[in-house]
Amino acid sequence: MENMNVHRSIVINGDLKFTNVSRVLQSKTFGKMITTFVNELEIRHSRKLKAVIPFRDENKSFDLEKFRDFVTLLNMKSLKDVMRSGYFDIQYGVDEYTAIMLDFLEGFYNYWRNIQRFMVKNETYNPDDGAKRSKAHSLASNNDSLKKLVLDLYRNILYNVTGKSLSIYRQLPSGAQVSFLVDHFDFPNDIKSKNDSLYRVPYVWEAIFEPPVIFYTQSSKRNGVFPIKKDKKILERFYMDSESWYAIPVKAGRLLIIAYCHKDFLELGAGLFNLFELATPEEFLHKKPDGAVFFGLDKSLFEEDEMRGFVVKEDGVYYGMLPNDPEIDYFGYMKKMILTLHNIIQIKNFWLPIHGAFAKIRLAGEKPVNIMLVGDSGAGKSETLEAIHKLPKELGCDVDILIDDMGSLHFNKEDELMAVGTEIGAFVRLDDLQPGYAYSTMDRSIFMNPNIVNARVIVPQMTYEEISASTPVDYIFYINNYEKIDDAHAPIEMFDDLDTALAVFSEGKRMAKGTTGEVGITTTYFANPFGAVQLKSEHEKIAENYFKRMKEKGIKIGVIRTQLGIPGFEQDGPFVAAESLVDFIKHIK
Structure with missing residues (x-):
């Protein structure tokens, strides 16, 4: 089963200042999104592909740069003027291509709004409260700028395609749903494990949510228990790429747990902020964690009875291992693995x-x-x-x-x-709550799969x-x-x-x-x-x-x-x- 999160989530570079439309159109994010959208249209043999026929090269492949140029012009001029300019080989009449482009535009805009959007900014951690607030405000402002630019771009192109202005403007969520401030920290050698990649990945030290936050995962149920593998050694068998992994330090009660999350499952990592207290660098830099969870490891590391996760203990630390598998793309696996580690440790403490x-x-x-x-x-x-x-x-x-x-x-x-x-916080079934309760807390809640059975909400x-x-x-x-x-x-x-x-x-x-x-x-x-x-x-x-x-x-x-x-x-x-x-x-x- 293919992991669809590869195509249904995006990490936006928060180090880039979104000051004008050109920044959006020339960004890697836009290039990746439009290319992925076209690829999905090709898989479905969609009629929307008519819109990109003029932007095929001699090998019939989608020419991204030519399409960027087209959209840049279309943001400034009417579709009729762009077609008359002769810059692009559009073999349609104006009226016909207007209908085709309108269909494509609406499809792509909805595609953007339906994917899971995260913004990550590298920012040196400063324990001073004033400095932390300033950096958080800067990140929030940058996301607001992105949201405004996306809306402006959509509305400008919509007007230039149709020649009609809108009667109703809806300020739809169009930026990142969740933004993270991350830093790379220097850890003392006496608390390090044998796997150095644990300390090379970025650690999240602040998060900003743009409600309502709604995520759609590929699974909606949890199965089985996590076996403890007493004699298994695994820490030195994998390496986490710092471009693909994020560390989220949390406190499960009085215990320190580090959750290492692959970017394909970042929505599960985001859910942790509503459920557990975020640990500060002052707390995780000076002691070994009580436990750590890895969500999204290569499946080759797992035996048949481990495909829904397992627990090991190395160097005095309990580790919860979870594979990169769409069948466990469900917040219940992340939450329950953390709690399993917590409970194992408490049993050992005779609690x-x-x-x-x-x-x-x-x-x-x-x-x-x-x-x-x-x-x-x-x-x-x-x-x-x-x-x-x-x-x-x-x-x-x-x-x-x-x-x-x-x-x-x-x-x-x-x-x-x-x-x-x-x-x-609480991770509860929508169906079993009193009517209206979850929606009364929508401004703080994270909704998971609200369209299917076992729909859940995470409420602080x-x-x-x-x-x-x-x-x-x-x-x-x-x-x-x-x-x-x-x-x-x-x-x-x-x-x-x-x-x-x-x-x-x-x-x-x-x-x-x-x-x-x-x-x-x-x-x-x-x-x-x-x-x-x-x-x-x-x-x-x-x-x-x-x-x-x-x-x-x-x-x-x-x-x-x-x-x-x-x-x-x-x-x-x-x-x-x-x-x-x-x-x-x-x-x-």
Whole structure:
């Protein structure tokens, strides 16, 4: 399967100042885009190819430079005048070629707007806040200039082709969707790995988004788990070209993870900025990372059982390896690999990683209650917490989400059970959100594949200070999305028996919701295929110890039924669960 991102994304040179139309037309970006567009038209045998017949050389190949000259003139003169000039061998009448060129122009303009557009500017990092702001403003201004020039060029040519001015002007997004400031840093030898290319690629230290940001990936589901290859050595078997790779340093909770992203998958790297806190050079230049992810490595490095990614450990660092394969071109693979590394490290630290959500819920006039919801993808963790916002305002519900998808539990020095999060954002299904919620946050959200099943949105929700702090846990619930609420199955039930509670959590049962390749009722150990499954024996010992200590501390353990996996309950199920949870909190003594 061909990687279509080669043709559906573009990296614009932000070092180039876009001050006039000539800069746009003479840029490598324009040359690449128009050539790729013509090639795709040839593959489809499109009628739009009539427009470029006059710009073929003696070998019938597309003459890019001649076409550049044509567009440059067409930006200044009418199509009729350009054709009459005799500079180009256009064997059509004016009216016929006007229709042909209009069709081509609209097609190319839509092609440009539909590809994933990134701008990258090399800029020396300066820790001074004033200097950083100035450089960010300069990059944003350059992107604004590009957007204006593209719109002006389109409108000028449209007028010169048709001879008609527009009645309605739409300021459509036409520049880069995301812009990056990058720098090349000098790393101390004592923190370097055996692969020197890790330190030659540009590191992103700031990003600017131009909303609404919508990306289309080649896959929309995640399958399988990432195996740990204990004896495999791979770091010295590949080299990253500094022209094709970007390093994005993030903090997964309290851990430093470097994500190395091939330019063909830059939309996945961009999604990280809404999900994790960006690490600063002061943080990643003076210590080894806890882990690193490589997304887009050559497939020849991977064995058959590794084609959806695997984990290795070398020189005391965990590495997540993902191939350049369109079948894993999905943000879930990037996110879950980072979280898998996080969980493996936490298990080694004797912490208990939790696949779940954690929130501080406060009712009017009452003290807050800290609730942990545990469940696999599609169980309804985030959806239940979001549904609380839709409850009547008279209830006075206030919800602070501290963990959206993954966190970890530990006992502090005072022997209190504490939770720590990993992400500052949420990666959630559009279908399962309350109607209108995602669009109310459109100015901050990143939309992924909004046109298909399992459409997703990445929404920033929390601050890093909130999610990285240790917060006491009052109640822990397993999320059951497959049982209908009836006389025999209450919305909320508490476990009296520790063994029963541990068995339910360990079984990890749920109704698959199309978020992965699974269908029907599935079971995943502790609802956590991201580290817990791979290190099951170690995790079991930690879980048994933690549950025993929870019981001793009087921390209540129960189950909440969201009904999210039952057809027809996608909206009402989490709403009923939210109502029941709030009612439960109201009656806590």
